[in-house]
Each structure stands twice: as structure tokens, then as C-alpha cells.
Amino acid sequence: MQNFTYSQPLSIDKAVATSGRFIAGGTTLVDLMKLGVETPAALVDVTALPLDQIEVLSNGGLRIGAMVRNSDLAHHPEVQKNYAVLSQALLSGASPQLRNMATTGGNLLQRTRCPYFRDLTSGPCNKRNPGTGCSAIEGHHRTMAILGVSEHCIATHPSDMCVAMMALEATIVIEGAKGKRSVAIGEFYKLPGDTPHIENVLEPGELITHVELPPAAGKSQAYLKLRDRASYEFALASAAIVAKVEGGHIRAVRVAMGGVGTRPWRSHEAEAVLTGKPATPEHFKLAAEAALKGAKTHPENAFKAELARRGVVRALKIATA
Numbered sequence: 376m377q378n379f380t381y382s383q384p385l386s387i388d389k390a391v392a393t394s395g396r397f398i399a400g401g402t403t404l405v406d407l408m409k410l411g412v413e414t415p416a417a418l419v420d421v422t423a424l425p426l427d428q429i430e431v432l433s434n435g436g437l438r439i440g441a442m443v444r445n446s447d448l449a450h451h452p453e454v455q456k457n458y459a460v461l462s463q464a465l466l467s468g469a470s471p472q473l474r475n476m477a478t479t480g481g482n483l484l485q486r487t488r489c490p491y492f493r494d495l496t497s498g499p500c501n502k503r504n505p506g507t508g509c510s511a512i513e514g515h516h517r518t519m520a521i522l523g524v525s526e527h528c529i530a531t532h533p534s535d536m537c538v539a540m541m542a543l544e545a546t547i548v549i550e551g552a553k554g555k556r557s558v559a560i561g562e563f564y565k566l567p568g569d570t571p572h573i574e575n576v577l578e579p580g581e582l583i584t585h586v587e588l589p590p591a592a593g594k595s596q597a598y599l600k601l602r603d604r605a606s607y608e609f610a611l612a613s614a615a616i617v618a619k620v621e622g623g624h625i626r627a628v629r630v631a632m633g634g635v636g637t638r639p640w641r642s643h644e645a646e647a648v649l650t651g652k653p654a655t656p657e658h659f660k661l662a663a664e665a666a667l668k669g670a671k672t673h674p675e676n677a678f679k680a681e682l683a684r685r686g687v688v689r690a691l692k693i694a695t696a
Contacts, residue, residue: 441480
């Protein structure tokens, strides 16, 4: 690990005016610094900022501070009551010890677990060094993405929380030297295209301060995570469902997937198939087919398309039961 300076501002204004990389729980950044993937010259510790509160908004939504720990968010009564999909997603991720440290803002910025990105000796990586190539395409790619990929990158987005946030249509509140702005989560993440090193819309020096959730679109919610082992493992495929079911019919639904996309993946195609239809296994299967229609697989990860389809069907069954 290279030498770096360290500061801990006590206000948001001072934090965004300080040059350096923001650090909170450190569960991603410190790992990458140890590996030599990240080499910031300065760290700006934001743990002292007043961003650790969860507030119920006047419209019935929720405002979550960027410093709220994953464990606190997962166990918050309002989250468990009205945003169960988010609680389930958080509790399926990492380990209790990591959830006690990891923050909401940090989870939104979690970087890929692609082995070629994380290992400097493994081969070229366009996400780490733009223009050098993507080793995963011809190399080991069993866990890599099948949706949103390009010829320059097939790295999978690793978060569970962000998949649930996508299904809940979260808004990310950002503050920087130019002021405040809000970005819908569906517009926050960028597809790799030919610039896989640009992962989101954050400008240098901008800080995520809060996440806002609208009132949940439905009480029928579920998060299903399919993985190689039962705990402390990233998803091979996951599905987050938020639905409103009346009289056996799906009046509104949101479908998001993880483990298969280069970013948290929302399937408007699946939603279109389901909206207004009876909540039946036949319609669930049609929705799953629509969700994976654009999948681009490679030899080792071709199984993910069928795994994800089955995951979507199962998650819909659980949510609407």
C-alpha cells in the first residue's frame, strides 16, 4: 500500500472542498488499496458527518443517510415493514461483521469482484487500465455478467442492496462543489460500453449524502439470491420483486436482477409482461424469458441465463404467494 494523507472533516461543505478519495466503512476501498488497484494520494474520512439517520418522509417514503450501516438499515422497523425486499437483500450480503461496517453510500459505490480487475498480475483490464483489454472474455468468466456487457468489459456488479434499491426506484442525493443534485438510481450507473472505467455519474469531489425511497409500490416483495454457498458469497443470479397484487392480478410490479448485469439490472420487459396479468406461473415464466432475452453469454457463464430465469420465476412466486 502506498503512502497517503488523511483528513476527517466535520461538515459536508468541508468534505466536498477537500481533495481526496472519500472513505467510510472502508470495506471496499481499503481492500483495493491493499491490492494496489486503488492508489489514492489522500483519504477523506466522512464517518464524522451527520449522515447516519433514517427518516420517514412526509409522503410516506424514507430518507436514508449515506453513513447508515447496512446492519442498521436491514433491521430498521420501517424498512422491515414497508421495504422488506431491501432488508432481505442486505441480510443476504457479506457477513454480520462486514454489514456492521459497510455503509449505504459505500455499497452504492461497491466495485466489481472480477478477478482480473482485482489482481494486477492476472492480465489486462479495461476497468482498471482503460484501453488494455478485457482478460475475462477469453479467460475465466464463470461469474461474469450476461446483461449490459460490451466487447470491452463483462464484469459483474456485485451488490445485493443496489438490486433492491433499483426495484424500489431509489433516488440518490449528491452534494459537491457545484451544489446539490438528485439522480434516479436507474440513471446513476453507466453501462461499460467503450468506457468501462466510468461506472457512474459522480463527478470528482462529489459525495453521496442520502438515498430517498418513495412509498413502496406494493407490499408483495421478495429478494432471492442464488449462489455457490449459503453465506458470505456473491450472487450468481438474484432477483428483487416489488408488486401490488389485487384479486389475483398484478396491478403494478418492478423486477430487478443482480449477479447477471454489469450494473444492477431492472427489467422493464418483464414488468410489461406481468402488469395487469394474473399472478400465475405461466406469466412468471413469460416474464423471466423477457428479462433474459438480451443475454449475451460465454462458454463458462452460459448457465446463468437459465439460472436467472428460474430465479425470477421463484422470486415472483414468493412475492405474490
